[in-house]
Amino acid sequence: CGAAMAGWARAVRGLLLDVSGVLYDSGADGGVPIAGSAEAVRRIKASGLKLRLCTNETQTTRENFVKKLRGLGFDVSVAEVTAPAPAACHILKERGLRPHLLVHDDLVPEFAEIDKTNPNCVVLGDAAENFTYANLNEAFRLLIGMEKPVLISLGRGRYYKETDGLKLDVGAYMKALEYACDVQAEVVGKPSKRFFESALAEMGVPPEQAIMIGDDIVNDVGGAQRCGMRALQVRTGKYRPSDENHPEVKPDAYVNNLAEAVDIILQQL
């Protein structure tokens, strides 16, 4: 594995890390760091490589997210996080869109500066308990009433695991609204190409000098590769052995965890 990576890993100048399942395992209790990951983040920073956390987290603001990660021992800052809500705000401003938000209560502050009067689009996040029958009907009615319905979805995940079991992710509700309104959602977040490109632009690193490290074969690995990046899959988080037989996506390498990935990459430099 180290040998196979040697050729291209030598050119690396920046690393993009998925967070949940790579740095820590999430849960109602705030989550648990994955062994060796906090130290790995410190080693990346000490090496001079650029670092970017590239996450689809939409249940809270970046500020609170970073606070939680720092509490778990990770030396990271808000300026190092690329997340769907700020990327969506950028698109909303650019296109003069005024969103109706169907998102988690804790995410709402990310949209504080956005005009939300007389909505001409719907922004859908992982709203969790806010995914009520009434709220879904309300979002649907607004969309179907628009001359050209615009549905922006913060990610397209199918489901995720919490300590109390599997939960439907935003992608399932996106599909419900897509079908009901006969529209296609615009996905902001991984695996969208534009989302990875903003993360790269924020780092100032071209795709061929960047490596994405994630646990999600489709959203992390596949998405990054389609942008011209190399991508490693860690065998932590939502990784499943069956991922290694994925019909479409093949990571540039597998690593047991973030610590091993950083070991190998730093050896090449």
Added chain:
Amino acid sequence: CGAAMAGWARAVRGLLLDVSGVLYDSGADGGVPIAGSAEAVRRIKASGLKLRLCTNETQTTRENFVKKLRGLGFDVSVAEVTAPAPAACHILKERGLRPHLLVHDDLVPEFAEIDKTNPNCVVLGDAAENFTYANLNEAFRLLIGMEKPVLISLGRGRYYKETDGLKLDVGAYMKALEYACDVQAEVVGKPSKRFFESALAEMGVPPEQAIMIGDDIVNDVGGAQRCGMRALQVRTGKYRPSDENHPEVKPDAYVNNLAEAVDIILQQL
């Protein structure tokens, strides 16, 4: 229109009627009969033509549905109704499936005789207020935990109108679960071919001697035509003028309402 229908309408022996939007307009208050429809049902029966109500109604039992229709002045009986829940029960028994039900409370009695212990499939209806975040997660967890997930959906409607506005229909939630579990639902109800075929079998009339009358261009007209029936679209209920430009489905004739359809058909006999 009458002239164009003459050729084939003469052979007709049975009529299948959609209910909501053809006999009456539904609403929280119980609904309002469509002018001339109650008299039209009486004329069908007096003519000797066989009659079948072919409905995707899943918010209540057939017994209560017929009770409501009788209260609105329609001379109909439970034995004349083909509805998704009884059709689903037939399939469940046939295949030894034990359902977890995500349906409207008032529909549950239709499944009284079905073994629901240790579920090996999920049956999804228009659950309305029962479409909660918790209930959707529960149905999802059961499905994803099955070796071969079986999802049976009572219809695949996108949305419908009630007096207080548009509501997402069962099809939207079906799509959410299909996506999350990477399965394809089996649809019981219109436009499923098997569903129309059971309605025909119950009437004892072959498709070429039956006419479907409905307001839904896809689920009523398109579905019936795929079974070899002729199908008329009424310009009541959810009919929209744009239906007349539907890219795939063209009714055998348009009629203003059920009363006009029955006038024309009875003239041919």
